Amino acid sequence: MVDEKTKQQQNNNPSSNNLKLPGPLSGIGGQTKNLTESYIKNKAEMIAKQAAKKLLEKGAAFLAANPEILIIAIIIIVVVALFLIIITTIMGQNNASGVNAQPGPPPSQGQILTCLSNDYVSCLKQDFNIIVSGDRGDDLSRIYQSFAYAGQSKQYVNLLTNGGQQLKITMNYNSDGCHGDTRGFAGTILISGAGLCGTYSLPTFRYLLIHESGHVLNARNRQLFYSYPWSTYNSLPPDSSCYDQGFIKSYALRSGVNAKDESFAESIADSLRPRSNSGMIPPAQTINNFATECPATYSWFETNVFGGYTYF
């Protein structure tokens, strides 16, 4: 049973009339509104058709009276169409060859990277995944330049950054001498006596850093290190005279360190310049030309570490 109040609400609610007037214009007076709109629509269509017909008739009459304009119009349309076709074809070829697909070619072998922004912290991170603590401006620049020089070989950079772990360099100024201490497996290089190191020429500073980087490269590419035929080279000609007690003779020490580890790191540093002598006092000995005095070792590192790139 429905009470009176409910019946009144149903009568006053337009949606309750949907059985009589379905559709978007449903409601009281909806049918009248439909008829009016239909009439207006039909009238407008008729007027538009008549106007278009008149326009076409006038246009045809004009072109019939002036045929040269018709020919010029056709020529313009054809020329524009051909132009569009040619442009589209050229763009399609460029995309197919990847010219537009690449942001730009990678730096070529032999190119020394530069840090245009002079923000060496960012450049070291971006180009070599290196972070430096002890942020003296001069050192940052020289560290970047050292790795940029070695980085002329893209393979060297790839091997150094293999695994994606950061290389952390700490500059320690509160110590004597100038030497490096590397935890290859941890990816850390500690440069002690950085104050003195800072007075050395860039090639000498670079020699130290790249030697230390050789330990990191070793740790990150153990199978490569294992394939370095160290005992063959240090015991047989033509390279045996280039080694002393198993050490590449330009290296400073002969005991307390691993001869193969140090020879590997030293050879990477020696590959960047012909003449080397890290300690300048015995037992370190001068190699006057790494390529000719140690041809097998030089060739192995040139091929396997530097991807065929030569620095001198």
Added chain:
Amino acid sequence: MVIYLSFATKNTTHQSQNQNQIPTPIINSHPTPLPSVFTQSYNNFNQLVPGKSTLQDIEKINGPAISSAKDGNKIYLHYQTPSADYQNIAAVKNGVLYYSLENVFGDYRGVYSDYTTAYGQPNLTLYNKTSTDSEWFIFLKQGLGLEVGGNDITQIVYFVPQSKADFMTNIAPELNLTDILPVEGPGESIKPF
């Protein structure tokens, strides 16, 4: 019975998983001549059982040693590897294998993460006294030590499971390992050239 079967199945599954993670080829005859490619497996050192394998077992599984040396009550058998720079060693004490050291040149023994997945974190981290280019991880309960660079395994030492104190006394000195990180000193100082 059902419980026993269930438990046995679980154990078998676990072993299969471990075998998938850490390659352990079953080879019962001694190895053929060394492969020319470094990255191929070339020995059966992983088939020796420290504390059980006898001298005869070692030669049966890995062939005759290229040289041997006696030191006190131990005999050290040296085996060739694909690199002239390294030799594998089987140390025999009182007639049975005391420990063995295998050089690894490829991923045929798996990678480091395979071992931590199977065994958890190592009990010890050690360093070679003369090298800072790699580190060693020791799994005492499994009787296994790995020299690792990155995720690559480059040496494995197999030994009888033992305590940390025993390992540091008995095995670590033989392998020149220490738990103190070695430091390169000023002797390596570079000078202007």
